[in-house]
Amino acid sequence: MAMAAVLMGLGGYLPPNVVSNEDLSATLDTSDEWISSRTGIRQRHRVTDGLSTRDLAIEAGARALKSAGHPAVGAVVVATTSPDRLCPAVAPEVADRLGLGTVAAFDLTSACSGFVYGLATAAGLIATGAADTVLFIGAEAFTTLVNPADRATAPIFGDGAGAVVLRRGDAAEPGALGPFDLGSDGARADLLAIPAGGSRQRSADGGPGQDTVATEDWYLRMLGRPLYTQAVERMTGSATAALGKAGWGVGDVDWFVGHQANVRILRAVAEELGLPEERMAVNIDRVGNTLAASIPLLLNDLAADGTLRPGARVLVSAFGAGLSWGSTVLEWPDLSVESLR
Template sequence: MAAVLAGIGGFLPPRVVTNEDLSATLDTSDEWIRTRTGISERRFVSGGLSTGGLAVEAGARALRSARADAVDAVDAVVVATTSPERLCPAVAPEVASRLGLGQVAAFDLTSACSGFLYGLAASAGLIASGAADTVLFIGAEAFTTLVNQQDRSTAPIFGDGAGAVVLRRGEPDEPGALGPFDLGSDGSLADLLAVPAGGSRQRSADGGLGHGAVPTGDWYLRMEGRPLYQQAVEHMTRSAQSVLKHADWSVADVDWFVGHQANVRIVRAVAEELELPEERVAVNIDRVGNTLSASVPLLLNDIAARGDLRPGDRVLLSAFGAGLSWGSAVLVWPDVAAVPVS
């Protein structure tokens, strides 16, 4: 048996933040941001909206996309996030409750920008093991709350949002069946992209004295951009090549490359390494920024909703993120309803 994609949905918070908005408080400009990242605008949470609310909205849309009785069929809810509501407990049980799914299995996983690929694999594992017949899997991020908005090297990059898919038990040869996965990590480079404070390492080191005991900057993301770029291109390329080999696909078989939207230059560099033409490379980073675990499902929903991604198209997914971690997967796109995210 296989995990088959049966529904998809996305949600973006209403607050739009343009490059011009950022330029009002940062030493930067619209041209500087666009030429280095490909981003023109992104969405920020506000007014109390956070990861859980984003996840609920995207999850509800994915359930509607799947079928009218999808709510009654869900056996498990998995939420991938790097910006949890709280350190404890996980947000997934609350999301399941708010969606009216009852006392189903529910848990979070954290793999930063690779979260959607890792979560797909974990959700597929629940189905393969017989623990669930239908899984609602959501990538949701309010990561801008962990970014120093006075840091011009990180503030322009990230946006908030959520993307969700419904996976059901099915046959490995039917459209929507998730193909081979390739996952990897390198923890020796974890400090290249990290939020130093807030976890047990910092709390143990300062004797549990709390927020004021560490430098304010440690509560926000730190990023080493140049080495991350090199690592991202290398590992996404290798991972994509590996999963294509295991799927017995050639590059010519790929109709769409849907890569994590970290930076448009990374996406294009990976596509160039794979020798994929530009017209088969999906991009939406210009209007959403880097939404971490929500990136890939939001992009899938976008190109499906506008009719560019069609039933029968062969799709290559790939992502890279903090950890360091990376992953890839393939699927043949099924006939599912996708609604544009405004």
């Protein structure tokens, strides 16, 4: 029997504060038509009143554990690019608040590719015997790192968390994660980056440097056009590679679940792959770009409303800062999932 990491639980959580395109247009030089026509986004959820990445992760993790039947967990992994603090990692706090005790717990950072990278990492923990069951959470309060006055980035991002529970199982059973394809290109790291706050800026300025660093350097900078080109090229190539490793053809794919960054990117990737648009899953209109939480939140939506049925073949692919990208496949299992709505 070939061993694999098998999906056995799924959950998600969105903070209650909803911000529509019309809300944004009250303070930004933009409109619902401008935002939705370029991105596909009509609203997003944002943290307020001290709600943080940790809180979102705890809620999503609790729902995933409930979906899985509350199994014993050997490790907790949190993918996030918006941690509560630079140090320590948020995962040990999440494990404690969920009552999981002193299990192994750590964060990983791979921006919008974090969910696929995290799945591969969790699968590795299971394969090496470090844990028989892993709670893996993608959680982001990334709107706190986006300049609210920047009309290019402020409309794009939203906050939320999505979680899965993975167990040791048979590679032939439903829910088993298929082969992975992962990649990166650090030569293009500056296409999507936050310049200030890290060791490079602190070393150059002799400390945090709030008085000497330009305000915009504390927020995300994004070069949209080259990112679009890279996203389409890398996601297409990675998805094709994952399909090849799994022995699947494009015709075998029932649902393409891509990272929800921009609906134009998703359509372009689907077209390059030769997938009909009706097999392309989308929820970016309601949640925006939630980085590492994007794919599990979309899976939760599809499973909760019955769109994603047991036995469906799913292609997962993501692209994000780093630059980084990754893809995998799975046959959907029979899960009990709570609706986000």
